[in-house]
Amino acid sequence: MTDRPARRDDQRAGDTDRDLVAGDLRDAFSEGRLDADEYERRLDAVWKSRTYGELDRLTADLPQPLQRERARAEEERQKALAERKKRETREYLGEWQAWLGGAVIMIGIWGVTSLANGEFNNFWPAIPLGIWAVILLVSAFGRGDDT
Incomplete structure (x- = not known):
């Protein structure tokens, strides 16, 4: 006890x-x-x-006090919630890192093809990168706070 x-x-x-x-x-x-x-x-x-x-x-003949059990359960719940939020934040930042990697590759392809043609081509990476960024932003706002 x-x-x-x-x-x-x-x-x-x-x-x-x-x-x-x-x-x-x-x-x-x-x-x-x-x-x-x-x-x-x-x-x-x-x-x-x-x-x-x-x-x-x-x-010795008494069980754990209910208030302490409730406080301990709440503390564990808060700790689990904080860990979950931390993990979700790391995952979200990882998604943006993937976006950045994709941006580097697409812009690199655009740059190489523009150099090969001798003039700047239409900046086509803006379309897929823009859509991808919007999806990431919407997913950030769509995350519910289910505590």
Whole structure:
């Protein structure tokens, strides 16, 4: 029921540790897992506890507090959402890199054929590159924020 790193039961606990356990007891009381007398008795024991083992015994029979589970689930959801957005941004930039590669090739072909003809030909790469760019831009605006 703890979020603390690995430690021994006989190690001394600090005020922060006692605050965390007191919060767990408060959550258990608000969830109806403890009655008022038991809550008060355990809360008094929290402030008298000196070791992690003593603190752990006060919450050993209680499940993880719902608020903490919800907060952890929301944190994981936000993290997954941020990772997804990061991945989508990388993919989108990769699509523009492909566009740029295509532009270099098409403009190169246009330039070589223009030199071969001795005059500038009609700039035909503008049509496929323009269509491709519009598609990329529309796909950027069409991405829904399905959070």
